[in-house]
Amino acid sequence: MKDVMFYKDYIGSVHYSTEDEVFYGELEGINDSISYEGTSVTELKAAFEEAVEDYLELCQLNGKEPEKAYKGSFNVRIKPELHKKAAQMAIIEGKSLNQYVEEAIAEYSVNKLKK
Numbered sequence: 001m002k003d004v005m006f007y008k009d010y011i012g013s014v015h016y017s018t019e020d021e022v023f024y025g026e027l028e029g030i031n032d033s034i035s036y037e038g039t040s041v042t043e044l045k046a047a048f049e050e051a052v053e054d055y056l057e058l059c060q061l062n063g064k065e066p067e068k069a070y071k072g073s074f075n076v077r078i079k080p081e082l083h084k085k086a087a088q089m090a091i092i093e094g095k096s097l098n099q100y101v102e103e104a105i106a107e108y109s110v111n112k113l114k115k
Contacts, residue, residue, distance in 0.1 A: 004028070005025070007048060010029070012028065012048040012052075013025040013026055021039070022037050022039055023041065023044040030066060031068050031069075034055050076101075086100060
């Protein structure tokens with residue numbers, strides 16, 4: 001799993017700069033660039049949570065939606081053999097390929113986020 005933190009349904013990345021000897025990251029899945037840093041894990045967590053709170057407050061003050069808008073469609077490139085198997089399974093289950101893939105992603109994502 002990639003190094004990330006969670007707070008109020010937001011995801012923050014976690015990185016370390018050996019040059020600056022500081023932990024740093026940014027809020028993921030938003031339209032703006034919001035970063036934070038700390039010299040310890042405890043400081044980084046606190047800075048991340050503060051960044052989320054500040055971002056939400058700023059969005060509210062400006063009457064702006066804080067989260068990135070997703071269209072609900074994206075292109076996925078997979079191996080032709082996997083594409084064929086997925087299409088075959090969709091046919092067997094009486095579903096469109098889109099419906100089959102959406103259900104597979106939903107099931108996988110729900111199970112992963114529970115951990």
